Amino acid sequence: MTTRREFFTRSGIIAGGLAAAGALAVPVSARGEFDKPHPDVKENQVTLPPNGKSVVVVGGGLAGMQAGVELAARGFKVTVLEKAANPGGKLRSWRDKTWGPADDDPSFPGYIREHAVHGVWGYYHNLREFLGRYGWQLADTIDGTIYNYTDKTLGTAKIPMPTWPAPYDRLQLLHSMSEFGLLSAEDKKNLTTVVGKLASYDYNDPKQTAYLDGISFENYLKGMNCYSPGIAAFFTSFCELGYYEGIDKASALTLARETILFVGSPNDLKMNFYRNPTAESFLKPMADYIRAHGGEVRYFTDVDGVEVTNGQVTAVKALPISRQVIKRCSVCGNLIFDGMEVGHECPYCGANADMLRSIAEHERAERRFEADYFVCALDGPGLNSFLGRNLEAFGNHEYFRRASDIKSKSVYVCNMWFEGKGYWEKALKKMQQGPSPVLVTTGYENISVMINRSMRARTTDGKQWAWSDEYLDKDVTVIEVHLPRAEKVSASNSKDIATLCYQDIKHFIPDLPEFKGWYVNRWNTYMNCEVGEEAKRPAVQSPIDNLMFIGDIVSVPHTCQWMEKTNVTAKWATNLILDKAGQKEGRITILPSAILGLPTRALTAGKSVYLPAHERA
Structure with a gap:
């Protein structure tokens, strides 16, 4: 087993006596609010009167609902348009009486079904600030282990939760990673090299972002002479955990961004969960908040069209639904045509057939929604469809053409x-x-x-x-x-x-x-995290002044991922709209999502994200 001194020496961290300091039980932390379950940002805590301005949010997923809440709190009249029966997107939940062990209680509403289990990492500082500000609490999980791993040979490894005081807990975390089971001595040395190189990524540098987006992580490892089956398996597990992709297709950018978040304080790696069920504990309260502040949340409203006049979006439209469409899934919102094989499940998402409902007559007519500002919070397939139908209306601009090609x-x-x-x-x-x-x-x-x-x-x-x-x-x-x-x-x-x-x-x-x-x-x-996908992602601000895009499909100069990204982009769009409306009150402070301290900086000192063959170029 590698000793702490051997690890520090091998990593180059021993310089300046840092290794000796790492052995001291001296709590040194300047993180303050970031170590709290919910960071407290006083200037974000505002509730303002109506300002006479309106916003339409297209898509009631997590990003859209968060934007709706923030804008409603700042005096805007918000209308959220969602094609399913409930908000939440990948966070949605519903109850299913056909699932689970038998329950003889006739009043039992059914066992909870949800899109999938989602954890809230400690480094989701902006999402946590948002939840704490509005009083939506998270559930705890078990302390002790960050990461349990096994491969098909039943070889196992784990990364335990560090016990050293901050900020030396970061060194202990890096030490645990270097001791990761199933890795040879050479692999462990290479792992430290790879982590240090990835953690040197500067997300504010567009050249570095484009470079890492243009190469697969597998080729990146090979270019460092650090590729081996053990190293490949280690990073594949992380890549599949967050992105459901192998390192042969995933870009090096994917792992660089993940590494930055994982080499912060181990407090950032502690996890909570949403209180079950999410629809009842978190999503419905967001819809209630928007309505209580003069807004609307309209379900079964699939936006297909857009009107652009004098370079501004004036309205979005839900186009008429054909008589050939007989039902809609309440869970995914997709339309089901006559003659489709349905059986006992939705043919799109797999929800039980009990969740399929007939099309209401008012849904078959065109519906038009005007506003001063528009926020598009669609997922990948929704964005592809919306932009593909309306490229001509958007002037066939490159921004929209690229975004319409984003894969899911x-x-x-x-x-x-x-x-x-x-x-x-x-x-x-x-x-x-x-x-x-x-x-x-x-x-x-x-x-x-x-x-x-x-x-x-x-x-x-x-x-x-x-x-x-x-x-x-x-x-x-x-x-x-x-x-x-x-x-x-x-x-x-x-x-x-x-x-x-x-x-x-x-x-x-x-x-x-x-x-x-x-x-x-x-x-x-x-x-999707494949090579070249980042170049397609739209910025929050589109070429049309009153149209913004948010969610995990956009690109933003902030080191955030997954649900944290939905929150950051929602706050980002809110600030842009405040500026456009000339409203000085209510601007949101956006927090860093990764707090990189001295141990991480020491690990990355003198390193570059570029491969040796490309550094001079």
């Missing part, structure tokens, strides 16, 4: 329930893994992430923890698995997909009984 990633999420408990915990213990409801896997045919939704555990303060109270006292095991290569099974029915996942899980939990129930969520809205 299909990801399926399969849930299965089994009778009895303890299978998961027993397998983790046998593999010497940390107590965690999450296990990251690599090398399996069909799964990349496994989550035990029914796990019970004791927290450090002695309280009983469970992901969801609905399974707390039931003798069942509920496992969620993510399928990163959905295209391989897209033609299969849900039970066959569940069977394939079960076979992979059995490799990890051999005594797991046959599953009693299953469902598969089929989604094609995940952000």
